[in-house]
Amino acid sequence: MTSDRAGDGVSVTGPPPGRGRPVAGxxxxxxxxxxxxxxxxxxxLAWLPVGGVRPGVLIEAAGGRFASVRPDVRAxxxxxxxxxxxxxxxxxxxxxxxxxFHRALRGAVQAGQGTFWTWRERMYxxxxxxxxxxxxxxxxxxxxxxxLAGITCVGEFHYLHxxxxxxxxxxENQMGRALIEAAAQAGVRITLIDTCYLSGxxxxxxxxxxxxxxxxxxxxxxxxxxxxxxxxxxxxxxxxLAAHARLGVAIHSVRAVPPGQMHPVxxxxxxxxxxxxxxxxxxIAENQACLAAHGVTPAGLLDRVGxxxxxxxxxxxxxxxxxxxxxxxxxxxxxxMCPTTEADLADGVGPARALASxxxxxxxxxDSHAVIDLLEEARRVELGERLVxxxxxxxxxxxxxRAASVDGHACLGWPEAGEIAPGxxxxxxxxxxxxxxxxxxxxxxxxxxxxxxxxxxxxxxxVAGGRDVVRDGRHLLVGDVPAALGxxxxxxxxx
Ligand SMILES: [Zn+2]
Numbered sequence: 001m002t003s004d005r006a007g008d009g010v011s012v013t014g015p016p017p018g019r020g021r022p023v024a025g026x027x028x029x030x031x032x033x034x035x036x037x038x039x040x041x042x043x044x045l046a047w048l049p050v051g052g053v054r055p056g057v058l059i060e061a062a063g064g065r066f067a068s069v070r071p072d073v074r075a076x077x078x079x080x081x082x083x084x085x086x087x088x089x090x091x092x093x094x095x096x097x098x099x100x101f102h103r104a105l106r107g108a109v110q111a112g113q114g115t116f117w118t119w120r121e122r123m124y125x126x127x128x129x130x131x132x133x134x135x136x137x138x139x140x141x142x143x144x145x146x147x148l149a150g151i152t153c154v155g156e157f158h159y160l161h162x163x164x165x166x167x168x169x170x171x172e173n174q175m176g177r178a179l180i181e182a183a184a185q186a187g188v189r190i191t192l193i194d195t196c197y198l199s200g201x202x203x204x205x206x207x208x209x210x211x212x213x214x215x216x217x218x219x220x221x222x223x224x225x226x227x228x229x230x231x232x233x234x235x236x237x238x239x240x241l242a243a244h245a246r247l248g249v250a251i252h253s254v255r256a257v258p259p260g261q262m263h264p265v266x267x268x269x270x271x272x273x274x275x276x277x278x279x280x281x282x283x284i285a286e287n288q289a290c291l292a293a294h295g296v297t298p299a300g301l302l303d304r305v306g307x308x309x310x311x312x313x314x315x316x317x318x319x320x321x322x323x324x325x326x327x328x329x330x331x332x333x334x335x336x337m338c339p340t341t342e343a344d345l346a347d348g349v350g351p352a353r354a355l356a357s358x359x360x361x362x363x364x365x366x367d368s369h370a371v372i373d374l375l376e377e378a379r380r381v382e383l384g385e386r387l388v389x390x391x392x393x394x395x396x397x398x399x400x401x402r403a404a405s406v407d408g409h410a411c412l413g414w415p416e417a418g419e420i421a422p423g424x425x426x427x428x429x430x431x432x433x434x435x436x437x438x439x440x441x442x443x444x445x446x447x448x449x450x451x452x453x454x455x456x457x458x459x460x461x462x463v464a465g466g467r468d469v470v471r472d473g474r475h476l477l478v479g480d481v482p483a484a485l486g487x488x489x490x491x492x493x494x495x
Contacts, residue, residue, distance in 0.1 A: 038060060043430070045443065047401060091424070093152065102126075119345060146188060149456035158193060173229060187469035192241065196256075238273060297324050299320065317335045319350075328359075341365075341368040373456040429462050430462075
């Protein structure tokens, strides 16, 4: 079953993967399981949307979706051929904010001192070296690392669109297609959040600064030309790009998209029912520049152009006013927190509790991939809140688990994923409980133990769309994930 497809020369030109090769139920939005076979698993413990953690859960799937879920079934009573899942089984986790190529910077940017802005310069150096084939290899390895961590769906906030100097590839979407193919090869679902990125920042007089250097690769000229390219990706009217891929759109930030250019992005979101994401108030300097240029905060600017709402996700939302929190919560805009990146970049701690209380669902992202571990992202939301407020108990384990699963999937346009329930996409993540970190836990508090002490290294088995992706800690499609990562990253960092 195991194969390593590195170097198999997969082309990233031409139509999106999956196109022209329809499989049963492709448009139903599931991973390309080859047939509608029935599969069964018996989870020692499973976290269910009703009843919480239950023992002896018999889970049945057909055609990539759960067909039935029954707790309290004794091992002696399960049908022949049922796969045993020792540990705590969770639904698939959603990584709602990723820039795959930032993975190459891990560790290297920890040497010496620096700021967000010096980190950004190093990030641009890596960006300047990537081409479609090398990006396919890197993203495939990064998404495989995500699968090993229990992530079955990634929201790829994609802005590295063009070649050096901004020269278009023969297929203007070649980089985006490389990411879609990478996700297929790694066995995860993807929302390709195609990002509009037009200017290099806001000048002192409030005018947008032109793109320069590596940033030229990000730009499409204006919002309409961005939209033309995105339409050429070939999504159907529901936003599906392939069995495992759907379209999302993004306003990179108020720094990178002038308000007069935001409408094509919003219109594209409406046309495809596509999730709309935006970096928001990650840095105080961004707020100051936006106030100086437009007289409102970044949240106020997005509200002014009609960009907020339940299909929108504000990424970071770290430095907010009380009015911003009311606007985001009142509009039911999702907030994606990326706590390990926000800590790594010294951004600050966003007001998660206030946002959730105001009405914003929370999701989680590993963003710059300082680490890829959604369990750590989840607990850091609560731990950050404790450090800021001096109070415990702001978010319970179930609320944090929902952010990592069902709410994360919803903000990526997959509301049918993220719960172990009949009808949902058949994604399962089993966390081993016999590891040094989790051994000895009490069954009644298994979810609390996993969320507050578990790590990506404790993930043992992963099923996505009814298909085994990780078995006993080993990636079944990529094989040697560390070798794939090393092989993809070393050429990017070589001097
Ligand atoms: Zn980001």
